[in-house]
Amino acid sequence: MATLARxxxxxxxxxxxxxxxxxxxLLIVGVFVLLALLAPILAPYDPAKDRNLRARLQPPSIxxxxxxxxxxxxxxxxxxxxxxxxxxxxxxxxGLALVAGTLLGLVAGFxxxxxxxxxxxxxxxxLAFPSILLAIAIVAVIGPGIENAxxxxxVVQIPVFARLARSMVLSxxxxxxxxxxxxxxxxxxxxxxxxxxxxxxxxxxxxATLSIATAILDAAGLGFLGLGAxxxxxxxxxxxxxxxxxxxxxxxxxxxxxxxxxLAVLGFNLLGDGLRDALDPRTARF
Amino acid sequence: xxxxxxxxxxxxxxVLFGVSLLVFTFVRLIPGDPARVMLGQxxxxxxxxxxxxELNLDKPLFLNWAAYRETGDLRRLLEAQYPAYLVRILHGDxxxxxxxxxxxxxxxxxxxxxxxxxTLGAMTVALLVGIPAGILAAIRKxxxxxxxxxxxxxxxxxxxxxxxxxxxxxVFAVNLHWLPPSGRLGIGTEFQPxxxxxxxxxxxxxxxxxxxxxxxxxxxxxxALGSIPAAVIARMMRSSMLEVLSQDYVRTARAKGLPxxxxxxxxxxxxxxxxxxxxxxxxxxxxLTGAILxxxxxxxxxxxxxxxxxxxxxxxxxxxxxxLFIAAVYVIVNALVDLSYGLLDPxxxxx
Numbered sequence: 001m002a003t004l005a006r007x008x009x010x011x012x013x014x015x016x017x018x019x020x021x022x023x024x025x026l027l028i029v030g031v032f033v034l035l036a037l038l039a040p041i042l043a044p045y046d047p048a049k050d051r052n053l054r055a056r057l058q059p060p061s062i063x064x065x066x067x068x069x070x071x072x073x074x075x076x077x078x079x080x081x082x083x084x085x086x087x088x089x090x091x092x093x094x095g096l097a098l099v100a101g102t103l104l105g106l107v108a109g110f111x112x113x114x115x116x117x118x119x120x121x122x123x124x125x126x127l128a129f130p131s132i133l134l135a136i137a138i139v140a141v142i143g144p145g146i147e148n149a150x151x152x153x154x155v156v157q158i159p160v161f162a163r164l165a166r167s168m169v170l171s172x173x174x175x176x177x178x179x180x181x182x183x184x185x186x187x188x189x190x191x192x193x194x195x196x197x198x199x200x201x202x203x204x205x206x207x208a209t210l211s212i213a214t215a216i217l218d219a220a221g222l223g224f225l226g227l228g229a230x231x232x233x234x235x236x237x238x239x240x241x242x243x244x245x246x247x248x249x250x251x252x253x254x255x256x257x258x259x260x261x262x263l264a265v266l267g268f269n270l271l272g273d274g275l276r277d278a279l280d281p282r283t284a285r286f
Numbered sequence: 287x288x289x290x291x292x293x294x295x296x297x298x299x300x301v302l303f304g305v306s307l308l309v310f311t312f313v314r315l316i317p318g319d320p321a322r323v324m325l326g327q328x329x330x331x332x333x334x335x336x337x338x339x340e341l342n343l344d345k346p347l348f349l350n351w352a353a354y355r356e357t358g359d360l361r362r363l364l365e366a367q368y369p370a371y372l373v374r375i376l377h378g379d380x381x382x383x384x385x386x387x388x389x390x391x392x393x394x395x396x397x398x399x400x401x402x403x404x405t406l407g408a409m410t411v412a413l414l415v416g417i418p419a420g421i422l423a424a425i426r427k428x429x430x431x432x433x434x435x436x437x438x439x440x441x442x443x444x445x446x447x448x449x450x451x452x453x454x455x456x457v458f459a460v461n462l463h464w465l466p467p468s469g470r471l472g473i474g475t476e477f478q479p480x481x482x483x484x485x486x487x488x489x490x491x492x493x494x495x496x497x498x499x500x501x502x503x504x505x506x507x508x509x510a511l512g513s514i515p516a517a518v519i520a521r522m523m524r525s526s527m528l529e530v531l532s533q534d535y536v537r538t539a540r541a542k543g544l545p546x547x548x549x550x551x552x553x554x555x556x557x558x559x560x561x562x563x564x565x566x567x568x569x570x571x572x573x574l575t576g577a578i579l580x581x582x583x584x585x586x587x588x589x590x591x592x593x594x595x596x597x598x599x600x601x602x603x604x605x606x607x608x609x610l611f612i613a614a615v616y617v618i619v620n621a622l623v624d625l626s627y628g629l630l631d632p633x634x635x636x637x
Contacts (some may be wrong), residue, residue, distance in 0.1 A: 130616065140600075140605070224446075225594065247452060
């Protein structure tokens with residue numbers, strides 16, 4: 001069969017391109033990334049100076065396709081620039097959680113013993129809190145702000161990756177290729193990072209993509225509660241909260257940032273599903 | 287089974303201990319002197335000193351090494367803030383609010399029914415929407431209905447819950463005036479609750495007017511809070527149903543000539559429900575503890591909103607007690623869900 005001659009990467013790519021959710025997700029995420037990258041070039045924006053009180057609370061029109069807010073700011077440009085904040089939060093927070101969680105899980109699963117007991121205990125403790133509550137508590141300690149919200153949303157995701165990496169090591173470390181590497185004199189660190197980690201990377205990548213979706217939602221929730229990004233930053237959650245005060249008369253202020261969150265989160269969820277189909281074909285899904 | 291149950295619950299002890307440690311440390315890490323916060327900026331140094339001694343704030347945080355080294359008495363080692371705190375919470379004393387002076391444990395007890403009722407409402411929405419939608423999508427796999435259900439489920443998990451809440455208020459409360467936007471009862475309604483579950487209380491006291499009013503207030507927040515579990519349950523129901531429908535015993539049932547309705551609802555559904563029930567259980571714990579955003583938007587007087595207000599006001603005893611309570615409820619509900627597998631599926635053997 002022709003597929004047998006292909007490399008695993010080619011096979012995965014083929015499976016990904018066959019998955020309609022994967023393609024849709026890639027398209028949505030791609031558009032968001034492109035919009036975020038192009039925003040400062042095509043439409044430079046300084047939220048601190050943006051005021052146009054004569055054009056307050058105008059409904060969507062040709063001039064302002066998403067209307068204007070209580071300070072007369074064009075909603076389209078704010079929603080557009082909001083993508084920069086939310087994507088950055090999602091990627092940085094999940095990057096932090098992925099690295100920290102994977103390292104913790106790898107070490108716990110590989111060495112076992114009291115290290116494993118300790119790490120598993122920490123994971124169980126963190127998972128005992130609803131994620132948004134834990135994020136709120138962390139921000140309450142370190143103070144509100146976008147950087148701190150990013151940290152909080154990332155820390156909350158650490159146990160997810162730690163658990164995943166731990167179970168991956170437990171199933172891989174007894175296999176023959178690990179014994180072979182050890183017989184060749186490889187050190188523990190080399191076995192972990194060069195042999196075990198690459199073989200168990202797929203579920204981590206899938207989880208990371210899905211976690212970006214969660215991180216964007218959590219960060220917007222923090223912004224909405226006033227604990228994340230601070231005004232006048234064009235952050236989607238903050239914009240929804242500001243619009244809340246006007247939403248009987250000017251619902252568009254809250255409507256469009258919410259739609260943007262939904263689309264971005266949807267994109268990452270679809271992409272994650274597609275990656276699972278491509279990278280993890282054994283978890284057969286209907 | 288009993289041995290497993292006992293082990294499962296004893297396993298909670300170290301987790302709950304860690305939770306208490308984490309909550310305690312968190313609150314101590316918050317910048318600022320609690321005594322100063324309680325007494326205000328104009329408090330005299332003597333008053334501050336007295337309060338610090340009363341609250342054990344003059345003692346070390348975790349272990350009193352100094353006292354131990356001085357006297358050689360091991361008991362003195364525990365004369366510190368955390369051990370004293372642990373002893374208090376084990377006696378059910380969660381302290382008092384800094385500002386309103388209410389007893390935190392009593393207030394939790396008073397507010398829990400509101401959160402519980404909202405959880406039940408949201409779960410009802412999730413089940414009524416999720417299960418039929420999942421079954422429908424499974425038996426009409428790859429049809430337009432399937433596509434619509436799966437798209438709806440994906441949108442459901444992707445929507446920020448606070449935004450959905452705002453949309454619901456805008457459409458059904460502000461514009462259509464069908465349902466109230468916030469609270470649990472209308473302002474003029476006079477009603478003395480018994481259990482705190484208003485729907486139940488109204489039935490017990492024979493007050494259909496209060497029942498209708500409470501129900502009207504419950505609908506919108508339940509829809510908002512139930513949206514994500516509804517989507518998750520629909521996806522789970524669909525994939526579980528598809529798996530069961532491909533099994534041999536289903537083919538046998540069809541070969542016997544049973545009508546499709548009987549095959550799906552009598553033979554397949556029972557087995558397909560197992561993984562779904564797990565998801566329902568886990569979401570029950572999540573809803574019970576994670577309704578902070580929903581309660582805030584709908585001004586629902588439950589634990590989530592109370593906790594959020596306390597965090598804003600830096601009312602530490604409430605934050606400490608409330609967080610501890612929520613985490614405890616969450617791990618206990620999860621343990622109960624674990625145990626319920628064995629009751630539902632006799633094939634599972636606990637060792």
